[in-house]
Amino acid sequence: MQASRSVTLTAKGVLRLRRGHPWIYRSDLDAVGSDVRGGDLVGVRLPSGKSGGVALYSDASQIALRFVPLTSETANDDGLWSLLERAIGRRAGRPEACRLVHGDADGLPGLIVDRYGPALSYQCLTQGMARREAELIERLRALTGARLIVARNDVRVRQLEGLAVEKGVRYAADDAPDPKDVRAHLIGLDLDFDLLDGQKTGAFLDQTDNRAAVAARARGEALDCFSYDGGFALAMARAGADVSAVDSSGAALARLKTRADRNGLNVRCLEENVFDYLRACEAEGRRFDTIVLDPPAFAKSRDAVDAGRRAYKEINLRALKLLRPGGLLVTCSCSAHMDRASFDVMLTEAAADARRWVRVLERRSAAPDHPALATAPETDYLKVLIAEVD
Numbered sequence: 451m452q453a454s455r456s457v458t459l460t461a462k463g464v465l466r467l468r469r470g471h472p473w474i475y476r477s478d479l480d481a482v483g484s485d486v487r488g489g490d491l492v493g494v495r496l497p498s499g500k501s502g503g504v505a506l507y508s509d510a511s512q513i514a515l516r517f518v519p520l521t522s523e524t525a526n527d528d529g530l531w532s533l534l535e536r537a538i539g540r541r542a543g544r545p546e547a548c549r550l551v552h553g554d555a556d557g558l559p560g561l562i563v564d565r566y567g568p569a570l571s572y573q574c575l576t577q578g579m580a581r582r583e584a585e586l587i588e589r590l591r592a593l594t595g596a597r598l599i600v601a602r603n604d605v606r607v608r609q610l611e612g613l614a615v616e617k618g619v620r621y622a623a624d625d626a627p628d629p630k631d632v633r634a635h636l637i638g639l640d641l642d643f644d645l646l647d648g649q650k651t652g653a654f655l656d657q658t659d660n661r662a663a664v665a666a667r668a669r670g671e672a673l674d675c676f677s678y679d680g681g682f683a684l685a686m687a688r689a690g691a692d693v694s695a696v697d698s699s700g701a702a703l704a705r706l707k708t709r710a711d712r713n714g715l716n717v718r719c720l721e722e723n724v725f726d727y728l729r730a731c732e733a734e735g736r737r738f739d740t741i742v743l744d745p746p747a748f749a750k751s752r753d754a755v756d757a758g759r760r761a762y763k764e765i766n767l768r769a770l771k772l773l774r775p776g777g778l779l780v781t782c783s784c785s786a787h788m789d790r791a792s793f794d795v796m797l798t799e800a801a802a803d804a805r806r807w808v809r810v811l812e813r814r815s816a817a818p819d820h821p822a823l824a825t826a827p828e829t830d831y832l833k834v835l836i837a838e839v840d
Contacts, residue, residue, distance in 0.1 A: 470825030506578030670739025
């Protein structure tokens with residue numbers, strides 16, 4: 451690596467580096483080499499001149515450096531592609547719909563790659579990944595044999611990197627599936643995925659193992675709140691529960707209904723605001739044996755944590771009141787800014803207010819193909835509690 455392709459940290463930047471976090475902010479840079487361009491792999495230098503590691507540089511984002519697990523000898527594109535191969539290799543044995551690359555945790559900051567049977571859907575969210583996008587597609591074809599590759603770069607965070615927000619098919623073989631109707635099997639279900647307009651890269655794959663765990667425990671009358679297109683609802687119905695799915699999106703529920711029919715399952719679909727529906731059930735004296743709460747992130751920023759906590763508590767309090775003795779509560783949060791301890795405290799307070807005996811059976815997180823990075827707590831974003839309620 452040429453000496454000019456280096457970035458020097460301030461003393462404050464060194465403190466952040468020593469804490470192990472993979473990001474360094476622009477305000478923590480002391481000097482940037484004259485030849486450094488956005489997307490470059492750069493050597494990171496301490497004020498003393500000693501090496502501090504290797505990172506991808508952004509000339510637009512406030513997150514100026516994102517470290518990668520390479521050395522000065524391997525700090526080149528071949529080194530990055532070796533990280534890609536290793537990431538895909540770590541997913542051996544996972545279902546045919548799963549995450550193949552999970553950004554920083556796999557040493558490829560800003561890169562998300564999901565597999566849906568014969569197809570791949572990816573996101574390049576940083577300059578470093580976007581600059582290598584064309585070769586990325588070729589590498590993915592060679593490593594996976596994918597017949598369809600879709601870009602889902604329609605994420606606002608790309609604007610912070612000075613990148614366009616766009617999406618589309620990047621590769622399609624002659625026998626490629628329709629990108630809006632890709633089929634794959636997952637936890638015993640025959641599912642269809644819309645890779646162009648579905649949430650994220652086409653679906654929420656981080657709950658796969660949690661859905662299987664919940665299906666093994668689900669019982670009686672089950673209510674799946676914020677069901678989207680039925681990940682939990684279909685898994686519980688397949689296990690024999692009598693399931694109602696509640697979501698405010700008619701389009702999502704239509705896909706759920708199609709999926710249920712294809713798998714020979716019966717799920718009642720209710721297009722309702724979940725908060726209003728839970729209040730109505732309480733007023734009517736309705737009761738359930740299993741309730742799943744898998745809402746969107748209520749705390750999308752640090753400033754929204756207090757309001758988000760109140761929203762989580764409200765739905766959990768209402769769910770606890772609706773469960774029969776011995777009932778099962780599954781409560782989730784995908785808010786990275788609400789840590790596990792705070793989520794546990796929220797449930798403690800809801801249980802006390804509801805005057806219910808809540809016995810926590812399992813504390814779970816994202817599926818293992820969505821690993822968390824130990825030095826970046828925000829990557830441990832998904833919290834799932836499975837509890838028995840008396």
